[in-house]
Amino acid sequence: MARDLAIDLGTANTLVYMKGRGIVLNEPSVIALNRQTGEVLATGHEAWQMIGRTPGYIVAVRPLRGGAITDFEITERMIRLLLQRVGVSRFTRPKVVICVPSAITEVERRAVTDAARRAGAADANLIEQPMAAAIGADLPIDEPVGNMVIDIGGGTSETAVISLGGIVALEAVRVGSFDIDAAIQGYVRREHGIAVGERTAEEIKMAIGSADPTPGEQQAEVRGRDLMTGLPKTVVLNPDEVRYAIEDVVSAIVASVIRCLAKAPPELSQDFLTRGMYLVGGGGLLRGLAHRIERETHVPVKMSKVPLEAVVLGAGHVIEHYDALKGMFMGARR
Amino acid sequence: MNVAILVAIAVVLILAIVVLARRSRPDAVSDFHRQINALSAESRRPVVDQVHKFEEQTDQPVEPDQPEDAERPDGS
Ligand SMILES: Nc1ncnc2c1ncn2[C@@H]1O[C@H](COP(=O)(O)OP(=O)(O)O)[C@@H](O)[C@H]1O
Ligand SMILES: [Mg+2]
Numbered sequence: 001m002a003r004d005l006a007i008d009l010g011t012a013n014t015l016v017y018m019k020g021r022g023i024v025l026n027e028p029s030v031i032a033l034n035r036q037t038g039e040v041l042a043t044g045h046e047a048w049q050m051i052g053r054t055p056g057y058i059v060a061v062r063p064l065r066g067g068a069i070t071d072f073e074i075t076e077r078m079i080r081l082l083l084q085r086v087g088v089s090r091f092t093r094p095k096v097v098i099c100v101p102s103a104i105t106e107v108e109r110r111a112v113t114d115a116a117r118r119a120g121a122a123d124a125n126l127i128e129q130p131m132a133a134a135i136g137a138d139l140p141i142d143e144p145v146g147n148m149v150i151d152i153g154g155g156t157s158e159t160a161v162i163s164l165g166g167i168v169a170l171e172a173v174r175v176g177s178f179d180i181d182a183a184i185q186g187y188v189r190r191e192h193g194i195a196v197g198e199r200t201a202e203e204i205k206m207a208i209g210s211a212d213p214t215p216g217e218q219q220a221e222v223r224g225r226d227l228m229t230g231l232p233k234t235v236v237l238n239p240d241e242v243r244y245a246i247e248d249v250v251s252a253i254v255a256s257v258i259r260c261l262a263k264a265p266p267e268l269s270q271d272f273l274t275r276g277m278y279l280v281g282g283g284g285l286l287r288g289l290a291h292r293i294e295r296e297t298h299v300p301v302k303m304s305k306v307p308l309e310a311v312v313l314g315a316g317h318v319i320e321h322y323d324a325l326k327g328m329f330m331g332a333r334r
Numbered sequence: 335m336n337v338a339i340l341v342a343i344a345v346v347l348i349l350a351i352v353v354l355a356r357r358s359r360p361d362a363v364s365d366f367h368r369q370i371n372a373l374s375a376e377s378r379r380p381v382v383d384q385v386h387k388f389e390e391q392t393d394q395p396v397e398p399d400q401p402e403d404a405e406r407p408d409g410s
Contacts, residue, residue: 022384135373138382142373165373317381324372327365 002092002122004322006315007082008099008132009112011064011176012154012282014044014078015309016086017316019094023309024086031078032060043081052197067101067156067174069108076115083119093122095322097329099315101156102128103172109330125329127318129153129311130160131167133280136314137304141165145275146268150257150293150301151311152283154178157253159260159277163268165328171260177283179249180205187245192235194224205286208239211250212288212295250289254296261297276300280310 006017009029016025027044034041035057042050042060050060063074088094096116100109109126116124130149131141139147139162147162155176161169181201188196188204196204200222208220217239226233257277261269279290279301290301304310318325371377 022387135378136381138375138378140375142370142375165369313381313384316384317378320380321372321377324368327369 002088002094004095004097004319005083005086005088005121006097006099006312006319007079008129008312008315009064009079010099010129010153010311011062011067011101011156011178013308014082015312016082017312017319018086019316019319022316023312025082026309028062029064029078030060030062031074031081032058033074035059040077040081043078051199062154064101065155065178067103067153067172067176069104069111072108072111075111076118079112079115080119083116083121088120090120093120095319096121096124097315097319097322098124098126099129099132099311100126100330101153101172102130102158102160102170103156103174125326125331127315127328127330128158128160128167128170129156130158130170131162131328132311132314132318133304134160134162134278134314135317136306136310136312137278137280139278146264146271147275148260148264148272148277148299150277150279150281150284152176152253152279152281152286152289154283157256157281157283159257161260161264161268168265168268169260169263171256171263173252173256175249175252175256177205177281177286179252180209180246180283180286183246183249184209184242187241188222188224188235188237189227191241192222192237193227194222194233194235195227196222196224200224204237204242205246208237209242209246210239210287210289211243211246212292213239213243214288214291250286250292253283253289254293257293258297261299272299276302278302278304280304280307282308 004019008015014029018024028048030047032042032047032050047060054060063071063078069075113124130151133151134141134147134149141147141162144164149160151158153176155178156174157176158172160167181198184201184204188194219236219238221234222237223234277299284307290303294301
């Protein structure tokens with residue numbers, strides 16, 4: 001017996017919601033392949049552990065990392081494995097709702113829905129991530145008021161204004177928390193002469209990264225490989241320099257929020273002042289980011305209680321009310 | 335007599351066609367209301383309940399994304 005599914009196909013994390021059950025899967029969007037044969041060796045947590053640590057014949061990739069589908073074949077295989085793991089087969093044929101970055105092209109959308117159908121879905125439909133995020137963040141999007149969500153993921157940042165169940169203004173950029181990791185990697189290499197992997201850079205970001213000065217900041221020891229000697233080496237990073245290192249990325253994210261505010265009709269933009277904007281997505285957890293956005297926009301920012309799960313919970317709501325909400329699927333409107 | 339039966343059949347057929355046409359024509363107003371109702375605070379409540387469940391769960395340390403300390407030095 002098939003239970004319908006909602007999938008948050010994030011650039012960093014994939015979550016699956018099963019109708020009537022709740023979240024049944026939550027893991028990194030990573031796949032490890034044998035470079036020679038192309039066989040899948042691992043997915044999810046297991047593949048994530050391999051990033052930056054594989055021998056030459058294995059490659060661990062994030063097929064959606066840039067918020068675009070760069071490799072259709074790998075993405076398709078990831079979707080198929082994912083559906084298999086939650087029990088989908090040609091015989092069960094559930095309905096599937098998938099959240100994708102709103103910036104993906106028509107061709108990429110088709111690739112995702114086709115992959116889900118080929119993997120056994122009876123029907124596959126897409127919804128925009130910020131729309132799902134707004135439902136998951138429990139915003140009153142059924143009312144004629146301006147609801148604003150900012151979803152900062154690994155490879156994308158999407159800001160949307162939603163009213164009466166529809167998107168009024170949308171601003172999506174292919175910049176996100178992965179770019180912060182990359183900026184830290186580049187900085188440590190340039191200024192301290194050591195090479196660190198992307199997972200170490202992510203740990204630095206979570207440990208001491210910030211978008212605005214915050215109380216109680218600490219230094220951190222970072223271990224990597226000395227570029228001159230090739231030997232392991234430890235350096236100390238302070239929060240100021242990390243803030244400096246990631247400034248370009250942070251300001252690009254804030255600029256996209258400001259562009260979305262500017263696109264909103266005036267009647268709705270009044271609402272933001274009283275209702276605030278809601279921050280979701282793992283990237284939104286960066287220290288001081290909510291404060292930074294508030295400081296630059298003069299609009300209050302509220303953090304969702306479930307930043308990492310909001311999108312899949314919202315999509316789960318759509319799968320629970322499939323018939324009533326099918327008008328919200330991408331392609332159904334406009 | 336026969337004519338009456340034919341007329342009755344014709345009337346039934348016409349009624350059936352009218353009803354079917356009504357049903358298959360998308361009624362935008364009621365669809366819209368159905369959609370808005372499905373997004374209301376009341377129908378969102380199960381989602382919110384899930385959120386609360388999460389808050390309770392995350393009181394215990396369930397951090398799958400947190401690698402062990404020993405893994406810190408990334409030799410790449
Ligand atoms: N506490 C944190 N501070 C800063 N960044 C974080 C934190 N927790 C998670 N992240 C970042 O959030 C990103 C994942 O967010 P997520 O919303 O799952 O992305 P996506 O929706 O694109 O899959 C990762 O790049 C991760 O490093
Ligand atoms: Mg996301």
